[in-house]
Every structure is written in structure tokens, then in C-alpha cells.
Amino acid sequence: MARKIPFFIQIILIPLLIAAILLVELKHPFPKFRLAALVLVFALIVDVAILARGKTRNLMVVLASLVFGLSLAEGAAGAITPRSVVKIDRGWSVRQPIMGWGPEKAGTYHAQMIDPSDNSIIYETNYTFDSDLLRHTVSADSGPAIVFFGDSFTFGDGVKNEETLPQDFADLTGGKQHVLNLALTGYSPQQFLHEMETSRFDKVIGPDPKLFVFLTAAWHAERTSCKAYWTAHAPLYALEDGRVVFKGDCNEGASLWWREWLGNSALYSYLIEPWRHKVKHNDVELYVSVLEAAVKMAKEKYGAPTIIPYLRMPKEYLQGTGFTNDSIMQRLSDSGAIVIDASLQKEEAAGAQISIRIDGHPTPYANRVRAAQIKAAIDEKLPGVLLADAK
Known part of the structure; x- marks a missing residue:
């Protein structure tokens, strides 16, 4: 007959298991810490059930069964969910005020993406940030700036410093134009607007910027609505009486804690997160409205026109x-932006590789073509923006 666990050990196990659960949840010591936490909770409930009697024991048995089922589901979700294949040096993106996140300090951060199916390298590159904490762009050191705002497409995920969209544009001007890359992975129209509202980069931009550029697609609506899983610390905007109003961070206080807790669950990420990302009318309306407000502020505060390269999404x-x-492109055009179709559908149909395999970000080729589109739009619709000797 199995030997029964002594009563005093069962009592001691309770605070030990509680301490272990708190340690795992607070420190996140390994990738599948949430599964470990659930297993520890299961052990704690079983221990309490053994000590309890009557209805309390019955309740503990029910709770133990529930947590056991959650543990199995969490483990299964973790097994079938693709593991992260992107490795970037620590500090390249940390919690920051105003924007939500950004590089910790100037320097070069090594980035690598690996195909989990065969461990082949999809890309391997370096992200270099200058003293202003911007992706390094070689251009004229001074003069009226052409400023690129945006997300990972403009920042240049997966490509070298010399292969980003802003750098390709700077090269097309012969390096005579002052070009800035204010984009960062995960940013969206809400950062574009908030950067201007708070004058976050006014010193870098200078007193007389010539042009702002913001590449976008309708999936930015997932970000302006705070539905994208990484946007907990992003600026939050809402529509009030037709006006775009800043409301703080996407999530704060208990809401932030709950969102981060759910976000660390493989089961939640597998079953709920994809559904949560689906956009509705109000989400797209807010996305377009935030961009319209940004275009207006660029003109009123900085005297700068805005070019919006737009990427078409499947109609579904x-x-x-x-x-x-x-209709989105028309709204943005009506707001005063110069909108260009930068989807590169013809190039892709002709066999060009416009996206990095598996990753999905633009290839160096796509960046070069889009840079040429932007310059052509400037030459046609904004004469005088480029320096005469930069044409």
C-alpha cells in the first residue's frame, strides 16, 4: 500500500507551492512558464483537496479537474503554435514613454530569423540606431528634412541599414537631401500623430521639414484600435464628436495586467488572439481618422505635405x-495627403520577390521600387521639395 504523505508536509507544501507560482508568474524564467504555473496551481489545489473535507473537498476536486484540463489545453496549444524564430539583441526595443517602446540606447543590434522547419536562416542583419535613437540613414547632415514615419516596413525589418526604404530614397537623391527614418517595428498611425502632438522629434526634424512620408495598410486598424497584441503601451485615441482625442495608453492599471497575463498564454494566443484581431467598421473609421488628423497636423504645425504609400489588402x-x-485611399486623399498605390501587385505577378519568405516584410527590391515611386510622386506633384541638385 502506498504510504500516505504526512500531514505536516501537506501543510508546508501550501506556502511553498504558492511561492513557486508567484515566482514563475512574476519572473517568467522560461518560455513555457504559464504551463508550469498551471501545473503548480493544480498541485496546490490537489494538496488542499487532500486536507479538506466534505463540500470543500468536492469543490477542490472540481477546481483541480478544471485546472488539469486547462493545463492540457495550454500544453497542446504551446506544442502546435509555431515557436518564435526571431532573435534580436536585448535592448533593441524596450518600454519607452510617449511612443510606448523604442531602443534602449544607440548602437548596433544583431537580428536573425530562422525557419523552424529546417533551422535555415531566413535573414541575418544588424539594426543600427544613431544618437537620436533612429535607424541609421546616410544622407545630408543638415537642410530641410524629408521624414519617414511608420512601422516595420519603413523601419526595415529583416534588411540591412543600407537597404531600408528611407535609405533607398536618400540614395535616389544622391545623398544631397536630409532624410530621417523615425519608423520602428510595431508603430502605426497613433505613433505618427502622437510624435507630432508631443513634439517628440521636433529637434531632430528641424524647423522647416519639406515632406512627411507614412506607408500604411488597412491592417494598421488593428493597432489604432489597440487590438494587436503588442499595443498595450501604445498611444490610445478615440473619436468624440467626430474629433480624434488622445486618451492615454491602450491599457493601464488592471486592464494592462489582465492583457499581459492573457498574452502570455499559448491557449489564448492560439484560440482567442486571431479572433480579437478582426477589424470592424469603427476600427477602420478610427484608423482613417487618426491618419487624417496626422496629415492635418503635419500641414498646420510643420507646413509639410504628407505622402502616403498605401498597400492594398485582400478584399476579404x-x-x-x-x-x-x-474608399480608404480616397478619404486620405481628400484629407490633403498624396496617396500612391505601393502594393506592387504587377511586380509580384511578374515574379518579383517583394516579401521576405515566411517573414512577410519587404525585400530590398520592394524598398527600392517604393522609394522610386515616392520620388516620382514628389517630382510630379511637389515641385520644389527636393533640392535642385538632388534630382
Whole structure:
């Protein structure tokens, strides 16, 4: 017969298990810490059930069964969910005020993406940030700036410093134009607007910027609505009486804790997160409105026109929202922006590789073509923006 665990050991196990649960949840010591936490909770409930009697024991048995099922589901979700294949040096993106996140300090951060199916390298590069904490761009050191705002597409995820969209544009001007890359992975129209509202980069931009550029697609609506899983610390905007109003961070206090707790669950990420990302009419309306407000502020505060290279989404993405790619582009054009179709559908149909395999970010080729599109739009619609000797 199995030997029964002594009563005093069962008592001692309770605080030990509670301490272990708190340690795992607070420190996140390994990737599958949430599964470990659930297993520890299961052990704690079983221990209490052994000590309890009557209805309390029955309740503990029910709770133990529930947590056991959650543990199995969490483990299964973790097994079938693709593991992270991106490795970037620590400090390249940390919690920052105003924008939500950004590089910890100037320097070079090594980035690598690996195909989990065969461990082959998809890309391997370095992200270099200058003293202003911006992706390094070689251009004229001074003069009226052409400023690129945006997300990972503009920042240049997966490509070398010399292969980013802003750098390609600077090269097209012969290096005579002052070009800045204010983009960063995960940013969206809410950072574009908030940077201007708070004058975050005014000293870097200078007193007389010539042009702002913001590449976008309808999936930015997942970010302006704070639905994207990484946007907990991003600026939050809302529509009030038709006006775009800043409200703080996407999540704060208990809301932030709950979102981060859920976000660390493989089960939540597998079952709930994809559904949560789906956009509705109000999400797209807010996205377009934030961009319209940014275009207006660029003109009123900085005297700078805005070019918006737009990437078309499959029509299914916007289905049921009341919006189409064309209606979004028209709204942005009506707001005063110069909108260009930068989807590169013809190039892709002709066999060009416009996206990094598996990763999905633009290839160096795509960046070069889009840079040429931007310069052509400037030459046609904004004469005088480029320095005469930069043409």
C-alpha cells in the first residue's frame, strides 16, 4: 500500500507551492512558464483537496479537474503554435514613454530569423540606431528634412541599414537631401500623430521639414484600435464628436495586467488572439481618422505635405467593415495627403520577390521600387521639395 504523505508536509507544501507560482508568474524564467504555473496551481489545489473535507473537498476536486484540463489545453496549444524564430539583441526595443517602446540606447543590434522547419536562416542583419535613437540613414547632415514615419516596413525589418526604404530614397537623391527614418517595428498611425502632438522629434526634424512620408495598410486598424497584441503601451485615441482625442495608453492599471497575463498564454494566443484581431467598421473609421488628423497636423504645425504609400489588402480583410481599399485611399486623399498605390501587385505577378519568405516584410527590391515611386510622386506633384541638385 502506498504510504500516505504526512500531514505536516501537506501543510508546508501550501506556502511553498504558492511561492513557486508567484515566482514563475512574476519572473517568467522560461518560455513555457504559464504551463508550469498551471501545473503548480493544480498541485496546490490537489494538496488542499487532500486536507479538506466534505463540500470543500468536492469543490477542490472540481477546481483541480478544471485546472488539469486547462493545463492540457495550454500544453497542446504551446506544442502546435509555431515557436518564435526571431532573435534580436536585448535592448533593441524596450518600454519607452510617449511612443510606448523604442531602443534602449544607440548602437548596433544583431537580428536573425530562422525557419523552424529546417533551422535555415531566413535573414541575418544588424539594426543600427544613431544618437537620436533612429535607424541609421546616410544622407545630408543638415537642410530641410524629408521624414519617414511608420512601422516595420519603413523601419526595415529583416534588411540591412543600407537597404531600408528611407535609405533607398536618400540614395535616389544622391545623398544631397536630409532624410530621417523615425519608423520602428510595431508603430502605426497613433505613433505618427502622437510624435507630432508631443513634439517628440521636433529637434531632430528641424524647423522647416519639406515632406512627411507614412506607408500604411488597412491592417494598421488593428493597432489604432489597440487590438494587436503588442499595443498595450501604445498611444490610445478615440473619436468624440467626430474629433480624434488622445486618451492615454491602450491599457493601464488592471486592464494592462489582465492583457499581459492573457498574452502570455499559448491557449489564448492560439484560440482567442486571431479572433480579437478582426477589424470592424469603427476600427477602420478610427484608423482613417487618426491618419487624417496626422496629415492635418503635419500641414498646420510643420507646413509639410504628407505622402502616403498605401498597400492594398485582400478584399476579404475589409469585408463587413463598410470600407474598401479604394474608399480608404480616397478619404486620405481628400484629407490633403498624396496617396500612391505601393502594393506592387504587377511586380509580384511578374515574379518579383517583394516579401521576405515566411517573414512577410519587404525585400530590398520592394524598398527600392517604393522609394522610386515616392520620388516620382514628389517630382510630379511637389515641385520644389527636393533640392535642385538632388534630382
